[in-house]
Amino acid sequence: MRVRIAICDPLPVFRRGVQALLRDAGIDAEAPDDLLAWLRDEQQKMVILTVRTPGDWTLLDELRRAHEDTLVIAILDEASVSSHVRALTTGAIAAIPRDATARTMREAFVAALDGQALVPLRVLRALTSLPHAVQDPATPTEVERAWLRRLAEGTTVNELASHAGYSERMMYRLLRELYTKIGVSSRVEALLRARDAGWLQ
Structure with a gap:
């Protein structure tokens, strides 16, 4: 089944860069103006979502709740363990620093399309040590x-x-x-x- 991919980032240059990166790997991606409208049909979707502002975190959480079958890869300005953990526990299947190499981004996208998730060891350790209440x-x-x-x-x-x-x-x-x-x-x-x-x- 073909997965449609959308890139959601405020900077057109970044969106085009990610589209070019994925195109080089044989993956087509879109940059819809209205992400929520784009998500309405039943086809399997992946969203590459830059998470920088409180509104972006809210959108990530809404995507998890309203579109639970949608795969979301979070692009993070701050590559700390806490921001990775927050992205994953809020609904992303992977989190990538904004300054990641092309190879790292490509590997994360391909893994996600294959039903896998690449998680840095330090983030995995933090996730497994979370209290059950979380x-x-x-x-x-x-x-x-x-x-x-x-x-x-x-x-x-x-x-x-x-x-x-x-x-x-x-x-x-x-x-x-x-x-x-x-x-x-x-x-x-x-x-x-x-x-x-x-x-x-």
Whole structure:
């Protein structure tokens, strides 16, 4: 089955560079203007997503939840172990530093297309040492905790949506999903639960 590949990066030069790199390996990639619209059909997809801003982390998390069959490779500005772990636990199948060599990028893409993931040993060790609570599906992601913190500080849903790069309607939907995930039915209950669980710190 053919996999469609999209590159999502704010810099046209970087997008074209990655497209050329993949083309040299015999892999075609697209650079859609509207990534979420591009994802709507049923064909298997891979997204190469640059993760730099809070909105990018939110998008990565949304891709995991709304398009769980989509393979996401995160391109990271900061190549630290913590940023790799965050990308992988937020939904990426691989994370590559933005300044990675062409060979490293090609190997990661080919491995992902083959159903494999290349993970640096130091990142693998960090992942395997995570406490089990982090992997609890009822525990909010770091992005979701940031939303709860902002709500606790008095941020309106409209302001939160603007900051996260969503419409207000989409933000309400994401918050409803979060409330369901943590077992509550309202913002007040969510903030009380977050306070008791230590998610607001």
